[in-house]
Amino acid sequence: MDAAEPALKLIHTSDWHLGQTFHGQERHVEHQAFLAWLLETLIARQADALLVAGDLFDVVNPSLKAQELLYDFIVEAHQRLPALDIVLIAGNHDSGNRVELPAPLMRRLNTHALGRVHWRDGGELDAERLLVPLTDAEGATRAWCLALPFLRPAEVTGRTGLTAKDSESSGANDRKGANGRNDYVAGISAVHEQLITAARDKRQPDQALVAMSHAHLRGAAVSEGSERPIVIGGEESLSASLFPEDIAYVALGHLHRPQQVGEPRIRYSGSPIPLDFSEVDYPHQVVEVTLEGDALAGTETLPIPRSVALIRLGPADLDSVLTELDALEDDPELPAERWPWLEVRVDLDGPQPDLRGRIDAALEGRALRLLRIHTRYPKARGEAPGSRRVTLGSLGPQALFARAWEEEYGEPADDQVKRDFALLMQDVMDAEADA
Numbered sequence: 001m002d003a004a005e006p007a008l009k010l011i012h013t014s015d016w017h018l019g020q021t022f023h024g025q026e027r028h029v030e031h032q033a034f035l036a037w038l039l040e041t042l043i044a045r046q047a048d049a050l051l052v053a054g055d056l057f058d059v060v061n062p063s064l065k066a067q068e069l070l071y072d073f074i075v076e077a078h079q080r081l082p083a084l085d086i087v088l089i090a091g092n093h094d095s096g097n098r099v100e101l102p103a104p105l106m107r108r109l110n111t112h113a114l115g116r117v118h119w120r121d122g123g124e125l126d127a128e129r130l131l132v133p134l135t136d137a138e139g140a141t142r143a144w145c146l147a148l149p150f151l152r153p154a155e156v157t158g159r160t161g162l163t164a165k166d167s168e169s170s171g172a173n174d175r176k177g178a179n180g181r182n183d184y185v186a187g188i189s190a191v192h193e194q195l196i197t198a199a200r201d202k203r204q205p206d207q208a209l210v211a212m213s214h215a216h217l218r219g220a221a222v223s224e225g226s227e228r229p230i231v232i233g234g235e236e237s238l239s240a241s242l243f244p245e246d247i248a249y250v251a252l253g254h255l256h257r258p259q260q261v262g263e264p265r266i267r268y269s270g271s272p273i274p275l276d277f278s279e280v281d282y283p284h285q286v287v288e289v290t291l292e293g294d295a296l297a298g299t300e301t302l303p304i305p306r307s308v309a310l311i312r313l314g315p316a317d318l319d320s321v322l323t324e325l326d327a328l329e330d331d332p333e334l335p336a337e338r339w340p341w342l343e344v345r346v347d348l349d350g351p352q353p354d355l356r357g358r359i360d361a362a363l364e365g366r367a368l369r370l371l372r373i374h375t376r377y378p379k380a381r382g383e384a385p386g387s388r389r390v391t392l393g394s395l396g397p398q399a400l401f402a403r404a405w406e407e408e409y410g411e412p413a414d415d416q417v418k419r420d421f422a423l424l425m426q427d428v429m430d431a432e433a434d435a
Helices: 028-044 064-080 096-100 103-107 164-169 183-202 318-327 355-363 397-409 415-434
Strands: 008-013 049-053 085-089 111-114 131-135 141-148 208-214 249-253 259-261 263-268 285-292 295-303 310-317 341-347 369-376
Touching: 008 028, 008 141, 008 249, 028 064, 049 141, 049 208, 049 249, 064 085, 085 131, 085 141, 085 208, 096 111, 103 111, 111 141, 131 183, 141 183, 183 208, 208 285, 249 285, 263 295, 310 318, 310 369, 318 341, 318 355, 341 355, 355 369, 397 415
Parallel strands: 008 049, 049 085, 085 111, 141 208, 208 249, 249 263, 310 341, 341 369
Antiparallel strands: 008 285, 131 141, 259 263, 285 295
């Protein structure tokens, strides 16, 4: 690369979950504040590209307001940064068809929206459409983005383009044994490998390869309560070895906790706002990625200001919680839509009929929004202090199914039964997305 040629700057973000409701309350104000901050950051950092690694929306049928937030942002970003490349992929919360519907219009705004993989008549992956050129201010292609949306089982299992050799080389057998490989994981791995091969053929000297995927990598840390498992819990997790050394940077989505996986070039940016009270204790950020030629020159995390605070009290006995409430500072000058969200966790010895009334009385006149009162009865259940009570809400459908199976048949469900249930659940979500 010419020494005088400037570096290419990318901003990596993911898991926006536009349209999320927080215990029934809308969060448009917080998302709007994030998008305004993101646009100013793109301008200030002189970014060449923005990568959004899936879960643009919170549900497959997002509200009109949620869609308006996304498209208004894209239009304004193009107006203020005409040379900016924007690449979006669908996540497991998104409808791939919905993400791709406005794609022809968005391409006029330098925005590439990839929702699903396509297959040619012979069964081969159409890798070409997943390769997006990333250009500098002069319009020269300096890198290629391997933009791979979330892969559902129906999209990758049983495809003639995914051969037995692909499955064996994918590493899917390392947990299943020779006769019990996980076809879904093998299919995902093979698609990654085919896309990387196509990108290598496409690139020119000094052009970098940047992979973007919405997936669960093995060994990455999962948030406590806000991430929907991708199909089969931890069994669908992929190995970071899928991304060879000539991939300069891997921009991941799905896990809300920002983290690198094994090495600095493989990263989850995390969600831009805390999507659950379990996410209040770690910072939220985007990642600035600097490329020089075909190599990663460095990364920098850019913390996102929190426009609305989340406060989590307890778990503790009621008197202690009320004392904590009394000690909380609040700002009555804040507009109501920016009052902090509040979760109160109370340990009780028995039923407390006036619990809500006492907490409401403590909050009267305060610039705080109570979202949730979570009660536990540790003494009645013989639980150790500070242990976590399991509820229907905290289990999720897969764990709930496993418990119901064991109660009905007196033994745990085997791996095949769990996979069948997970695939059935995914079929239901896919049907919702297609509808």
